[in-house]
Amino acid sequence: xxxxxxxxxxxxxxxxxxxxxxxxxxxxxxxxxxxxxxxxxxxxxxxxxxxxxxxxxxxxxxxxxxxxxxxxxxxxxxxxxxxxxxxxxxxxxxxxxxxxxxxxxxxxxxxxxxxxxxxxxxxxxxxxxxxxxxxxxxxxxxxxxxxxxxxxxxxxxxxxxxxxxxxxxxxxxxxxxxxxxxxxxxxxxxxxxxxxxxxxxxxxxxxxxxxxxxxxxxxxxxxxxxxxxxxxxxxxxxxxxxxxxxxxxxxxxxxxxxxxxxxxxxxxxxxxxxxxxxxxxxxx
Numbered sequence: 001x002x003x004x005x006x007x008x009x010x011x012x013x014x015x016x017x018x019x020x021x022x023x024x025x026x027x028x029x030x031x032x033x034x035x036x037x038x039x040x041x042x043x044x045x046x047x048x049x050x051x052x053x054x055x056x057x058x059x060x061x062x063x064x065x066x067x068x069x070x071x072x073x074x075x076x077x078x079x080x081x082x083x084x085x086x087x088x089x090x091x092x093x094x095x096x097x098x099x100x101x102x103x104x105x106x107x108x109x110x111x112x113x114x115x116x117x118x119x120x121x122x123x124x125x126x127x128x129x130x131x132x133x134x135x136x137x138x139x140x141x142x143x144x145x146x147x148x149x150x151x152x153x154x155x156x157x158x159x160x161x162x163x164x165x166x167x168x169x170x171x172x173x174x175x176x177x178x179x180x181x182x183x184x185x186x187x188x189x190x191x192x193x194x195x196x197x198x199x200x201x202x203x204x205x206x207x208x209x210x211x212x213x214x215x216x217x218x219x220x221x222x223x224x225x226x227x228x229x230x231x232x233x234x235x236x237x238x239x240x241x242x243x244x245x246x247x248x249x250x251x252x253x254x255x256x257x258x259x260x261x262x263x264x265x266x267x268x269x270x271x272x273x274x275x276x277x278x279x280x281x282x283x284x
Contacts, residue, residue, distance in 0.1 A: 057094030
């Protein structure tokens with residue numbers, strides 16, 4: 001099978017990264033895939049539907065989620081990374097802990113996907129030694145310090161795109177100082193992480209400015225709260241995560257058109273279909 005690097009280089013549109021949470025408490029699908037059989041069946045389905053990557057995580061990143069020790073994360077992951085990789089698809093591990101990342105890379109993960117910029121240096125060491133890539137997501141602190149979904153004050157950023165670019169670049173430089181090749185780094189703007197709904201919307205609207213930094217951009221908008229905030233009429237109840245598919249698709253199309261390299265999604269088939277139609281229209 002082609003390596004993740006080769007797949008990224010040869011892609012004609014964004015790759016789809018399917019979400020596989022091995023957690024009891026994730027905001028959208030907590031507990032569904034702790035069972036190995038359910039997890040592998042979900043991975044097989046997402047690959048059939050068009051996922052080029054499967055992102056395996058063993059620690060929730062919802063607001064107020066508690067840290068999960070490395071040993072427990074490793075136990076939750078078990079051998080699922082190796083088994084998913086045998087399907088012929090790239091696997092990433094969603095973690096901020098070097099010990100977990102090292103275990104996952106040894107099991108066959110080609111990408112370390114971190115939601116903590118502060119961990120850039122140690123995770124870069126793991127990625128470099130294991131020949132993996134590193135995705136760094138912008139966030140101002142851990143998930144345990146987020147008070148709620150899309151609840152960050154508007155004044156927290158001056159120009160959110162410029163601030164994200166600057167803060168992310170500092171973490172990227174820390175990774176490069178550890179010897180990780182520049183070509184092995186990916187950028188994630190961190191939609192919803194320590195950002196208001198307006199901040200996340202602005203990052204989608206101006207995503208091409210982040211693409212211009214020269215790194216593959218990974219976007220995770222799927223089912224997130226900012227989608228409900230910006231699409232629900234005032235006074236109406238916002239839909240739960242599993243009922244945000246329409247806005248998820250729309251956000252993915254916008255980000256794809258602005259140059260996103262990878263879209264991290266829960267609903268692979270629906271997003272794949274929307275991207276295919278968008279491409280058909282462009283070629284018509």
